[in-house]
Amino acid sequence: MRWWKVLGFAAFAGVAAGGVLIAKDERRRQAYTPDEIRDRLHARLAAVSDADRDANRDGDDRSAQPLP
Template sequence: MRNAWKWLGLAGAVGVAAGGVVVARDQRQRNAYSADDVRERLHRRHGQAHAPADDAGGDQR
């Protein structure tokens, strides 16, 4: 039973290390954008969110 706890602890440590690798990779991808790139993307997303919807039924007031 003692070996099982050792293996379980080792598996937990490997899982934490793998999670750290995933977080670090994600952070590098986010840092790859320049400030101008981020600003342009935010403006584009804002414009898409506030664009008038295509409604075939017309105004329903």
């Protein structure tokens, strides 16, 4: 078998494996109900707010520093 055939087969297998991973991720993402997504977003917001409040309490106000 020529090297280009092996390379082509490897590329085809890689694309197929990528498609499987994308489909699996999409199924997992669509499995959440809107209420579950809302609860997860609220939990993330609360965690970020708590971390920001703790940082401001310690005197590390990152929001006041300009971005480079």
